[in-house]
Structures are given as C-alpha cells and as structure tokens.
Amino acid sequence: MTIIQKLAALVGQQNVFSTPEARYAYSYDATFRRCQPDVVVRPANTEEVSGILRLAWETQTPVVPRGAGTGLSGGSVPVRGGIALDLTRMNRILEINTADLLAVVEPGVVTDDFARAVAEKGFFFPPDPSSSKSSTIGGNLAENAGGSRAFKYGVIRDYTLGLEVVLADGRVIRTGGRTIKNVSGYDLTRLFVGSEGTLGVITQAILRFIPPPEATRTLLTFFPRLDDAARTVSAIIARGITPAALEFMDDQSIRVVEEYLHLGLPLDVEALLLIEVDGPAAVLAQQIAEIAALCREMGSREVQVASTAREAENLWKARKAISPAVARIKPTKISEDATVPRSRIPEMVRRLKEIAAKYDLKIVIFGHAGDGNLHPNIMCDERDADEMRRVEQAVAEIFQAALELGGTLSGEHGIGFLKAPFMPREHGENGLWAMRSIKQALDPRGILNPGKIFPLAQ
Amino acid sequence: MDPLPEELYLRCVHCGMCVRNCPTFQETGLEMDSPRGRVQLLRGLNRGELAAGPGLFRTIWSCLDCRACEAVCPSGVRIGFLVEEARGQFFEGGYRRSKGAFLLNLAMRFLFPYPGRLELAGRLLRFYQRSGLRTAARRLGILRLFPPAVREIERILPEVPAKTARAILTGANQNGREENGTGVKAGNGRTAGLFLGCVMDVLFAEINLATARLLERHGFQVTAPAGQRCCGALHLHNGSREQAKKLARRNIDAFLAAGVDYVVTNAGGCGAALREYPELLAGDPVYADRAREFSRKVIDIAQLLEQTGFLPPRGSFPRQVAYQASCHLKNVMGVADAPKRLLRQVPGLTLLEMPDEARCCGSAGIYNLTHPEMAEALLRRKMADLPPGTEVIATGNPGCLLQLMHGAEKYGPPVQVKHVVEILEEAYAAGERKKVTLT
Ligand SMILES: Cc1cc2nc3c(=O)[nH]c(=O)nc-3n(C[C@H](O)[C@H](O)[C@H](O)COP(=O)(O)OP(=O)(O)OC[C@H]3O[C@@H](n4cnc5c(N)ncnc54)[C@H](O)[C@@H]3O)c2cc1C
Numbered sequence: 001m002t003i004i005q006k007l008a009a010l011v012g013q014q015n016v017f018s019t020p021e022a023r024y025a026y027s028y029d030a031t032f033r034r035c036q037p038d039v040v041v042r043p044a045n046t047e048e049v050s051g052i053l054r055l056a057w058e059t060q061t062p063v064v065p066r067g068a069g070t071g072l073s074g075g076s077v078p079v080r081g082g083i084a085l086d087l088t089r090m091n092r093i094l095e096i097n098t099a100d101l102l103a104v105v106e107p108g109v110v111t112d113d114f115a116r117a118v119a120e121k122g123f124f125f126p127p128d129p130s131s132s133k134s135s136t137i138g139g140n141l142a143e144n145a146g147g148s149r150a151f152k153y154g155v156i157r158d159y160t161l162g163l164e165v166v167l168a169d170g171r172v173i174r175t176g177g178r179t180i181k182n183v184s185g186y187d188l189t190r191l192f193v194g195s196e197g198t199l200g201v202i203t204q205a206i207l208r209f210i211p212p213p214e215a216t217r218t219l220l221t222f223f224p225r226l227d228d229a230a231r232t233v234s235a236i237i238a239r240g241i242t243p244a245a246l247e248f249m250d251d252q253s254i255r256v257v258e259e260y261l262h263l264g265l266p267l268d269v270e271a272l273l274l275i276e277v278d279g280p281a282a283v284l285a286q287q288i289a290e291i292a293a294l295c296r297e298m299g300s301r302e303v304q305v306a307s308t309a310r311e312a313e314n315l316w317k318a319r320k321a322i323s324p325a326v327a328r329i330k331p332t333k334i335s336e337d338a339t340v341p342r343s344r345i346p347e348m349v350r351r352l353k354e355i356a357a358k359y360d361l362k363i364v365i366f367g368h369a370g371d372g373n374l375h376p377n378i379m380c381d382e383r384d385a386d387e388m389r390r391v392e393q394a395v396a397e398i399f400q401a402a403l404e405l406g407g408t409l410s411g412e413h414g415i416g417f418l419k420a421p422f423m424p425r426e427h428g429e430n431g432l433w434a435m436r437s438i439k440q441a442l443d444p445r446g447i448l449n450p451g452k453i454f455p456l457a458q
Numbered sequence: 459m460d461p462l463p464e465e466l467y468l469r470c471v472h473c474g475m476c477v478r479n480c481p482t483f484q485e486t487g488l489e490m491d492s493p494r495g496r497v498q499l500l501r502g503l504n505r506g507e508l509a510a511g512p513g514l515f516r517t518i519w520s521c522l523d524c525r526a527c528e529a530v531c532p533s534g535v536r537i538g539f540l541v542e543e544a545r546g547q548f549f550e551g552g553y554r555r556s557k558g559a560f561l562l563n564l565a566m567r568f569l570f571p572y573p574g575r576l577e578l579a580g581r582l583l584r585f586y587q588r589s590g591l592r593t594a595a596r597r598l599g600i601l602r603l604f605p606p607a608v609r610e611i612e613r614i615l616p617e618v619p620a621k622t623a624r625a626i627l628t629g630a631n632q633n634g635r636e637e638n639g640t641g642v643k644a645g646n647g648r649t650a651g652l653f654l655g656c657v658m659d660v661l662f663a664e665i666n667l668a669t670a671r672l673l674e675r676h677g678f679q680v681t682a683p684a685g686q687r688c689c690g691a692l693h694l695h696n697g698s699r700e701q702a703k704k705l706a707r708r709n710i711d712a713f714l715a716a717g718v719d720y721v722v723t724n725a726g727g728c729g730a731a732l733r734e735y736p737e738l739l740a741g742d743p744v745y746a747d748r749a750r751e752f753s754r755k756v757i758d759i760a761q762l763l764e765q766t767g768f769l770p771p772r773g774s775f776p777r778q779v780a781y782q783a784s785c786h787l788k789n790v791m792g793v794a795d796a797p798k799r800l801l802r803q804v805p806g807l808t809l810l811e812m813p814d815e816a817r818c819c820g821s822a823g824i825y826n827l828t829h830p831e832m833a834e835a836l837l838r839r840k841m842a843d844l845p846p847g848t849e850v851i852a853t854g855n856p857g858c859l860l861q862l863m864h865g866a867e868k869y870g871p872p873v874q875v876k877h878v879v880e881i882l883e884e885a886y887a888a889g890e891r892k893k894v895t896l897t
Contacts, residue, residue, distance in 0.1 A: 017488075021513035024502045025489040030473045042487070069489070070474040088487050110478065133530075134474045323473075327533035331468040383468075 003059055007041050007083070010051045015042040015089070026084040029071040030131075031418060032332055032382055037064065037084035044089050046164060046172060046203040053201065053447075054170030056083060062450050065197035067107065067139030070131040072335050073416025075143060075196050079451040085201065087138050093117055094204070102161060102178060102208045107138025107201075111145075114207075124212035126153035129412070130323075138202050144194030146412035148245045151370025152278075155412070156207075157193045164204035165192055168443040178206055191438070196414050197449040199442045213278035216244065217288040218312035221300045222269040226250075228299040229271035230346045233369050235294050236275070237342075241287055245276035246370035247319050250349060253326075253364040257318050260325035265318060269301055273369065274319050276312075322366055322377075329362065330379040334391060338402035339373045339411030351401040352376050358397075359390040373411035399425070415453045423455055462504050462543055470497045470535045476527040481818045482520055485835050490517045493527035493537045500544050510548070518544050520829060522822035523695050524785035525730075529816075538790075539737060542694050549697030566698060570656045570688040571705055577622055580660035584618035615661065616863060622659045623666030627652065627682035646677030646766065651718030651755075653709075655728045656688035658856040665856075668883040669724045669759050675886065676763060678720075685712030690738075691731035691786075695823040699738070706735045707745055710752045721755045722762055724879055726787025726855040727823060732756045733791060758787060759879055760797040760854070773889025774806030775881055777849040781809065782840070782862065784855035785818050797854055797878045804885045810845040821861030837861060841869040850874045852881055 001009075008016045017023075017040040027034040043049045056063045062082025069076050078084055091108035098121055105114060111132035118125045128147035129135055135145070141163070146155040162176030165188075176182055176189035192200055223229035233246060249257075249272040258265045265272070273295075277287050292303045306312035326333060340348045349365055352374075356363040367374035376398060380387050399409050399422045409419050409426050424432055436454060439446075476493040477483050483492040490499065490513070499517050502508035518541055525538045569575055586592055650673045654666050670680045686709050690702030709732065713721050723729035733756050735749040742749070757765075779801060787793050794816075801809050820826055820836030840862070844851070851862050851873055862875040 019513045020508055020511075021490055021499055021517060022488075024499060024508055025495040028472050028498065030471065032471075068474055068477065069472075086487075131473070131475065134478050324532040324534060327469065327471065331465075331471075333471050383464075 003055065003061060004039050006055055007039065007052065010055070011041060011043050011048050015044070016040070017042075026066070026069075026086070027077065029069040029074060029076045031072060031074045031077070031416070032334070033074055033077060033418070035077050035079045036081065037078040038081045040084045040086055042086045042089050046166060049085070049087075049166045049201055049203050050170045050172055052083065052085065053166050053168060056447050057169045057445060060445055060447060062447055063201070064449050065138070065142065065201050067136030067142070068110070068131075068134045070135045071139065071143065071416065072337070072413040073143075073196075073410065074418045075414055075416040075449070075452060076139075077417070079417050082447075082450075087201070087203075088136060090203065091136075096121055098123065100178060101210065102206055104204060104206050105137055106204060107136060107141070109137045111135050111137060111140055118209045119212070122212070123209045125159065125207070125209045127156040127159060137205060137207070141193050141202050141205060142195060142197050143412065143414040146368075146371075146373065148247055148368055150373070150412075151246055151368060152242045152244045157190060159208050160189055160193055160205060161208055162206040163189050163192055163202055165200035166203055167200050168445065168448050172203075173200075176206065180208065194414070196416065196452050198439060198452050199448065201448075213244070213280075215281035215284055216276060216278040216312070217284045218306040218315050219275045219288055219291055219295075220304045220306075220315040220318075221273050221275070221292075221295045222266050222302050223271045223273065223298075223300050224269050225299060226270040226349060227346050229273055230343070230369075232273065232295055232298040232300065233345075234343060235298060236291055237370075239290065239294070241277065241291065243275050243291075243370060244278040245274065246368065247274040248272070248345070248367055248369035248374075249274075249319065249322065250365040252362070253322055253366045254318070256329065256364055257321045257325045260328060261317065261321050263318055266301060272318065273300075274315060319366070322364070326364055326377055326379060330381050332380045332382040334378040334380065334395065335413070336376050336378070336395065336398055337367075337373060337411045337413045338376065338398050338407060338409060339371070340402055340405045340407030342370065342372045344405040344407065345369060345372055345374065348372075348374060348401060348405055348407070351405075352398065355394050355397045355401070359394040361387070361390060361394055363394075368411075371411070372407065396422070417451050420451075420453060420455045423453065462500060462540065462547070464504070466536065466540045466543070467497050467501045467504065469533050470494065470501075470531075470537075471533055472498060473532065476531050476537070479526045479530050481522055481524065481526065481820075481836055482832060484817075485832060491520055493521075493531075496521055496541060497535060497537055500540060503544075510551070515548060518548065520832065522785070522818050522820075522825050524818040524822055525789035526785060526816060526818065529789045536737075539734070542697070542699070545695070545697030546699035547697075549699070566693055566696060567701065570692060571701065573624055573656075573659075573687065576656055576660050576688075577625065580618050580622065583615065583660075584620065587615075587617055615860070618661060619663045621663060622654075623652075623663040623670070624654050624659050624682065624684075626663075626667065627654070627670060627680075628684040648678055648720070648766075649716075649718045650678040650680050650720045650722045650762070651713050651716050652680055652682040653689070653713075653721055653723045653725075653728060653732065653756075654682055654686060655723075655725050655856065658725050658728070662856055662859065662877070665724060665877045665880055668877075668879045669722065671883060671886075672759065672763065672879055673722065676766060676769060681716055681718060683712040683716040683718075685715070687712075689728040689731040691727045692823050694731060694738070695825070702731075703738060703742070706738055706749065707742075710735065710745060710748050713755070714748060714752060718755065720757050720762060721752065722757060722759055724759045724854065724877065726758070726784030726791060726793075727857055729756060729758050730786035730790035758791050758793045758796070758854070760800055761791075761793050763800060764796045768800055768803065770803040771805070771882060771885035771889050773885045773887065773891070775804050775885040775888070776806035778808045778810055778847045779850045779852050779881065780812040780845055780848045781815060781878075782812055782819060782851055782853045782858060783815050784853055784858050785816070785822070787854045788816055793854075797852070800882065801852060801878065804882065807881070807885070810848055812845060813843050819858055819861050819865070821855075821857040823857055826857075826861055826864075833861070837865045838869055841865045841871075844871065844873065848873050850876055850881070852876055852878050854878055
C-alpha cells in the first residue's frame with residue numbers, strides 16, 4: 001500500500017487529495033512563495049491526526065499543519081513537500097463555559113466565528129488579527145497572533161489555558177488545564193503557542209475570555225511631525241491611560257488611502273493616529289477629552305472625536321482602507337512586521353524611509369503604535385527580477401534595523417521560512433541551540449513542518 | 459487555448475480574505491472550491507504549471523459566479539470576470555459543461571436570443587401545463603425518458619402567463635396596454651426604457667408589467683424598445699462569450715436608439731450583465747464607447763425609485779416578509795438595502811431579518827441545472843435559514859424566484875415567493891380597491 005492509500009484508509013478516500021489541482025491549491029499561503037505538497041489530507045478528529053502522524057513518523061514524511069492559509073511568513077507552505085494537513089474540518093466549538101469563563105475549541109474554528117459565539121453569550125474574546133474573518137484558531141495559536149488590541153489586551157497566548165497536542169510520533173498530550181493559575185511543571189502550553197507547527201499539531205484548545213468593556217470611544221488626529229505623534233503616544237500612556245487601539249499611519253499610507261477613497265485626509269502631515277479607549281462609559285468621556293487635549297498640546301493639527309458608533313466607523317475608514325488601497329499600486333505586496341520598543345518608532349520609521357530611498361522602493365508604513373509593531377509594506381512586482389532583488393536586500397536591512405533598535409524580526413506574523421535566515425542575528429548561536437534542542441527532543445526525525453523557524457544548517 | 463491577461467490574476471495576493479464568503483467553499487471547505495483557489499489555479503494554467511483537465515474544469519464550472527468574493531476582495535480582483543473569461547476560453551476550446559450541457563447549449567443558441575421563438579416556446583409550455591398534458595405526462599412517467607436537468611426544469615416552472623409583457627408593452631397590442639395602465643400620466647419628464655429579459659418575460663410577465671406600472675406611478679414615461687434581446691448573462695455563465703457579445707450589441711442599439719434616460723432592470727442577473735457590457739465589449743472598436751454610454755444608464759428598479767423619490771403605497775401588504783438578495787443585484791449592481799428600504803415603507807408589511815441574506819440560494823443562472831447537488835445543498839441551507847414566521851420571501855431576480863419557489867415546495871415552510879415589485883404593486887392595488895369601495 002502506498003502512503004496515499006494508507007492515508008485514505010485512515011481518513012476516507014474523500015478526504016485525501018493528490019490531483020495536480022489540489023496540490024497546486026495547497027501550495028501557498030498569503031506570502032508570495034509556493035511549494036506543493038505531495039498530498040492534502042483533511043482529518044476529522046484527534047484520533048485521525050494521531051494516525052496520520054504515526055504513519056508520517058514511520059515513513060519519515062514531512063507534515064505541514066495548515067489552517068486557513070492566511071499566514072504571512074510562509075508557515076503553511078510545504079517547502080519539503082509531504083503531507084499538507086488541513087485542519088479546517090475540525091471546526092467545532094465544544095464548550096463555552098460562562099461560569100469559568102473558558103471555552104474548548106477545535107483548531108479549525110474560524111477566529112471571528114469563535115469571537116461571535118463568545119459575544120453571543122455576553123462576553124469578549126479580544127485577540128483580533130485583521131485576518132480574523134478567515135484565519136483559524138489553530139493558525140492563530142501556532143503563530144501567536146496579535147492584532148490592534150494587543151497593547152491593552154495582549155495576544156492569543158494570554159488567552160490560552162491549555163492545549164491538546166498530537167506529537168510527531170502520534171502520541172497525544174494535554175498541556176495546561178482549566179485554571180488561570182497553573183504552575184505544575186514546564187509551561188508547555190506557552191511552548192506550543194507560537195511554535196508554527198514545528199513541535200506538534202494542536203487539536204484542541206482551552207481558551208479564556210473576559211467580560212466586555214461597557215463602551216468605546218474613538219479619536220482621529222494628524223501630526224505634521226512624526227516625533228510629536230510618538231511623544232503623544234508616550235504621554236498618553238504615561239498618564240495611566242491604556243488605549244484599546246493606537247493605530248499609526250505614515251505620510252505614504254495616508255496619501256495612498258486618500259488617492260483611493262478621497263476622504264479629505266491632509267497630505268502635508270507625517271503621521272495619523274487613531275486612538276480608541278474602552279471601559280466604563282463614565283470614565284471614557286473624561287479620558288477621551290484628556291487625550292484630545294494632549295494631542296493638541298503636542299502639536300497635532302486636527303482632532304476628530306466620534307460621538308456615535310457611525311462616526312467611529314468613519315474614523316476607522318482610513319485605517320481599514322490601507323490594504324485595498326495599497327493593492328492598487330503594484331501587484332506584489334510584501335508585508336513585514338518588524339517590531340521595536342515603542343519609544344524607537346520614530347527612529348524605525350526614519351530608517352525604513354532611508355531603506356526605501358536607498359533601494360528605490362515604495363514602502364508604506366502603518367501599524368500598532370502602542371506596542372511598536374510596525375507593518376512596512378513593500379509594494380513591488382514579482383515579474384520584475386531586478387526589483388525583487390532590491391526587495392530582498394531591503395528586507396534584510398529592515399530586519400537589521402529592527403534588531404539594532406532593540407526589537408524583533410516578527411511581532412505577530414512568525415518566522416516561517418521567509419525570516420528563518422535572520423534568526424541567528426536575533427538569537428545568537430546559543431539561543432538557537434536552545435531552540436534546536438527543544439525541536440530535537442520533540443521531533444527527532446524532523447518531520448513536523450521542516451524548513452521553518454530554523455535556518456538551513458551550514 | 460489563449461492565455462488570460464496576466465493583470466487579471468496577478469492582483470490576487472492570495473490573502474484568503476474571500477474564501478469564507480464563497481458559498482461553494484462554505485459547502486466543501488476545499489481551497490479548489492474557493493475564489494482564491496480558482497484564481498490561483500487559473501494562474502497555474504496560464505503559466506503552464508497546470509494542464510487543462512477535468513480537475514481544473516471542475517473548479518471553474520463549480521463557481522456560482524455570484525460575486526460574493528468580489529464584494530470583499532481588498533485588492534479588487536475581478537474574480538467573476540476572470541472565471542467567465544476562462545469559461546469562454548474553455549468553451550472555444552470545446553470543453554463545455556457536461557451535465558445537461560447539450561440541451562442548454564441548444565437553448566442558448568437557438569431559443570433565448572430570439573423573442574419570437576421564446577414566446578412560442580412559452581405558449582407551447584402553457585398549453586402543456588394547462589391542457590392536461592402535464593398531468594398525463596407526469597402520471598405516465600414519460601418524463602423519465604428525459605435527462606434529469608429537463609425533468610428538473612419541468613418540475614419547477616411556474617404556470618406560464620397568457621401573454622408576455624413584450625407583447626403588451628412593445629406596441630403589438632395597445633389595448634392590453636391600456637388595461638394595464640394606471641391612469642397616471644407621465645409627469646416627471648424622464649423616460650425609462652424597460653429591460654424585459656427572456657426568462658422573466660416568458661414566465662413572469664406580470665412582474666414586467668408591474669414594473670412598468672410602478673414607473674408610471676412615479677411619473678416616468680415607460681417604453682420597452684422592441685429591438686431588445688436576452689441580456690446574455692446565461693451565455694456568459696456558460697462561456698459563450700461571442701453569442702453574449704452579439705446580444706449585447708443588439709441591446710445597446712435598441713436602447714440608445716430609443717434615447718431613454720434610464721435602462722431599468724428588475725432582474726439582478728440581467729442588470730449585472732448589462733452593467734458589465736463595457737468589459738465584455740472592451741475590445742470592440744465600434745461598441746466599446748457605446749457600451750459605456752449604455753452601461754451608465756442601467757439601473758435597478760428599486761434603486762431608481764429610491765433615488766427619484768419613492769411614493770409609498772397607501773394600501774397595505776399585511777404579511778411577514780424576508781428579503782433574499784439576488785447575488786448579482788447586490789454584488790455587481792451594488793444594490794444592497796434599497797429594496798428593503800422600499801419594503802419597509804409598505805403599510806402593514808413586517809420585514810424580517812434574513813440571516814446571511816447575501817449568500818447565494820443556489821440558483822445562479824443555470825447552476826441549479828448544471829450542478830444540482832451543490833445547488834440543492836445551498837437551497838436547503840437557505841430554506842432552513844428563513845426566520846420563523848416568514849410568509850413571503852421577496853427577491854429581485856427570476857432565477858432566484860424559481861429556485862426559492864422550488865425550495866418552498868420541496869423543503870418548506872410553505873411560503874410564497876414574490877418579486878419586490880409585485881409586493882409594491884399589490885399594496886398600491888389594495889389602496890386603490892379601498893378608495894373605490896369608500897366612494
Ligand atoms: C490580510 C491579512 C491580515 C493579517 N493580520 C494579522 C494581524 O493583525 N495579526 C496577526 O497576528 N496576524 C495577521 N495576519 C497573519 C495570519 O492571518 C495569522 O498568522 C493567522 O494566525 C494565520 O492563521 P491561519 O489559520 O491562516 O494559519 P495558516 O496560515 O494556515 O498557518 C499558519 C501557521 O500555523 C501552523 N498551524 C496551523 N494550524 C495548526 C495547528 N492546528 N497545529 C499546529 N500548527 C498549526 C501552520 O503550520 C503554519 O505554520 C494577517 C494575514 C493577512 C493575510
């Protein structure tokens with residue numbers, strides 16, 4: 001029996017695909033590189049996942065877990081072929097427990113569907129990657145996804161109490177549990193969160209949620225000088241206000257959006273800040289007034305405060321339009337997420353602009369000012385070989401700049417295989433050795449998502 | 459096969475924001491059945507990385523062409539156009555839809571484009587339905603001799619009205635015209651050219667007449683240019699782009715010659731096709747400009763009434779109504795809430811919230827005939843979604859009307875299915891009856 005026949009015996013013929021079309025359709029995520037799997041398998045439960053891994057273990061076949069394929073670091077691209085393990089059939093919400101404020105879900109549940117189910121019970125699940133309409137909880141966990149609320153509410157790791165994981169050889173383990181406090185042994189939950197499918201396949205998660213804020217207020221403002229915007233962000237935080245969103249757009253992104261939507265945005269400013277606070281309604285009025293005053297004091301040009309949900313939606317328009325606006329400039333988009341300490345944002349933006357000029361590239365910068373997570377988007381054309389070479393050099397310099405400023409290669413998109421070559425620069429040989437040792441212990445045959453996180457051995 | 463223009467698919471950065479909006483992806487969960495998958499597979503074909511074969515055809519033909527993906531694509535990829543373009547190439551290359559395709563292709567070539575033949579077919583069908591032949595045929599099981607697609611059509615067709623709106627409105631029979639007039643004379647100084655459609659006019663002539671009456675009530679001078687033909691949408695879905703172009707040119711000529719201010723449609727599918735004539739005829743040296751001029755005039759009845767000042771009926775329609783959007787009306791013509799806003803102004807009418815009203819009901823042109831399994835799955839889900847208490851489903855396209863009627867019959871609940879303009883007209887008529895009895 002071939003491996004494909006054995007897989008069919010495990011999960012049913014109708015859930016195994018090896019036609020050229022299927023292999024092509026599962027060769028990409030939201031990055032621009034692609035590699036085909038040999039076969040696509042769609043298991044329905046933990047037992048099937050375990051069976052598949054046992055088979056892969058015995059035959060030394062690479063297994064690449066896959067959620068919705070919205071990843072931005074090539075995480076689910078099967079760079080060594082093998083099995084594309086599509087987990088989206090495992091999409092049940094098994095429990096929503098409002099006494100313990102936790103839920104048990106399968107990995108294929110779509111992020112938004114889960115957040116909505118929790119909201120229907122009157123609660124709030126804060127992790128909000130902008131891809132939440134499509135992305136899966138499994139993918140979010142494997143990348144430790146963040147979003148615009150991360151500064152105040154944290155990332156998905158902060159909402160993960162426990163996991164069920166199938167290990168490389170098919171054994172099933174449970175980590176963590178149903179309590180917030182838990183110091184029983186190593187924190188394996190946090191180890192698997194953000195492990196990009198290289199240590200095990202997540203087949204279930206226990207996630208916590210919280211009561212929702214009573215109200216939300218939104219403010220939009222423009223700064224002629226970038227440094228003033230940055231000082232304002234620091235000042236707001238120093239006052240003890242923790243905004244739920246602190247979104248930043250640079251002059252290029254403002255221009256691009258204005259050309260696309262004609263919202264009447266000022267084109268002679270260096271920065272736009274979109275600030276949202278949430279909490280008890282009584283406190284918010286005062287907080288938003290305080291923020292508005294601070295903005296004006298620090299040199300902002302114009303402050304718009306929304307008084308209705310409709311108005312708030314209008315203020316978000318510019319920020320939400322970046323992706324579509326940017327897509328109209330050039331066909332290929334490289335989204336990075338190099339992240340620096342908050343105070344270094346102005347410096348990072350300046351460096352990014354220098355890099356854009358040096359390599360003659362169009363880079364628009366936006367991101368989350370509260371946590372220093374910037375999204376420089378390089379607009380290019382994959383058909384232009386010369387331009388793509390310059391992009392590659394620019395990307396290397398962007399990473400270098402982030403590291404020099406005390407930041408990291410990736411705030412939320414993960415390393416995948418696109419950023420793997422830069423790992424030694426951030427972690428050093430010893431740091432990487434520690435990580436490799438963990439990988440070696442849990443997956444000695446290297447079948448789980450090979451080629452990710454770690455640079456190719458010299 | 460000619461390659462597709464690269465710009466069409468390079469825009470897709472495969473971010474995946476579309477996949478969950480796609481009804482076929484919702485059913486199967488397979489990337490090949492998603493908009494992103496379709497665009498990417500076409501990319502593969504174009505670059506010679508994939509061969510044209512059954513797998514690829516399956517992907518491209520299984521698309522509903524409902525455009526729900528285009529409505530959410532951040533990059534503005536024209537996915538529907540790309541799929542139609544690819545179908546055109548497959549079609550030219552001899553790769554056709556399989557199921558029922560032979561008869562459909564015949565109908566599309568020799569029936570739909572010709573109003574005379576359509577009318578004759580309608581009369582024959584009416585004779586079949588009313589003469590007792592249908593009862594006999596059904597009882598004798600003769601229908602089993604026909605392919606499933608034909609049996610399906612036979613079963614879901616409503617009773618054919620005696621006269622098409624074309625016969626009444628295009629001047630062939632002015633007496634009929636008077637009978638159906640509202641007595642209100644044109645007053646707003648604008649002319650509305652009514653697009654009649656093929657299926658709509660044979661099966662639902664009353665909807666066309668109601669549309670004309672509505673327009674007259676609002677002061678428009680209504681004409682229905684006699685030279686108009688089928689819009690070509692079904693041909694486009696099917697890949698027969700050359701035939702669609704011929705029809706497009708006829709329609710453009712007919713309406714531009716009539717010099718109307720608006721080309722009014724009451725079928726989302728037709729309206730969308732008419733709107734997109736400029737794309738279809740982009741390479742036509744003579745018609746490219748005319749297509750743009752024509753396209754600008756195309757407007758849906760609900761939107762036109764709303765824009766020019768809707769006069770709510772005085773009579774009531776005391777029923778609980780759920781509105782199911784026609785995909786093309788919403789996603790291509792951009793008419794999302796106007797029909798609902800009109801319905802809300804009808805006295806007595808309660809508009810219920812239809813969950814996921816923009817999800818395709820499975821009709822999608824002739825999709826329910828070519829892909830019955832997928833279409834039935836979508837229809838079942840749609841009927842299960844109906845809010846409790848629904849008495850009437852309102853929609854805006856003949857294909858949706860047929861499919862939903864079929865759904866109501868097969869999966870219940872026993873609701874009525876009506877076009878939005880029928881509901882409006884019934885309310886006006888009710889108001890007039892009341893006036894008569896009062897005086
Ligand atoms: C338009 C757009 C906006 C985005 N915005 C954000 C954002 O705001 N914040 C953010 O953090 N990210 C963002 N992303 C990136 C991406 O959506 C996230 O990384 C998301 O978590 C990926 O989820 P997915 O289901 O698509 O996973 P995939 O892309 O399919 O996989 C991602 C990784 O997870 C692994 N994996 C998937 N499921 C499992 C499992 N069950 N067990 C083990 N490993 C698994 C895969 O092997 C792969 O390494 C964005 C992406 C796009 C395209």
